[in-house]
């Protein structure tokens with residue numbers, strides 16, 4: 438359990454986390470094929486030395502968002518590459534899936 442501390446950013450959860458009535462964000466789908474995401478992803482992988490930050494595995498790596506940001510004014514989630522680097526971490530696919538099954542990613546309303 439302890440190793441999953443990094444899965445979500447616990448410092449910065451404001452009180453408006455967890456409001457209902459906005460559909461579950463889940464997957465970014467096609468946006469993950471965008472070049473801007475590929476660049477951001479490559480940057481995060483390099484920063485984390487191409488290893489899962491939880492178990493150190495160096496294959497099947499994915500970049501996880503520790504928060505999702507919903508922009509109230511435009512009624513949309515931020516695009517995946519528009520997050521600060523501190524909210525993105527490298528995980529192997531099994532730590533990633535396990536993390537998502539244990540924790541709900543906080544949604545921050547901006």
Ligand SMILES: [Zn+2]
Pocket residue numbers: 489490491492493494528529530531532533
């Ligand atoms: Zn891992």
Ligand SMILES: [Zn+2]
Pocket residue numbers: 500501502533537
């Ligand atoms: Zn994730």
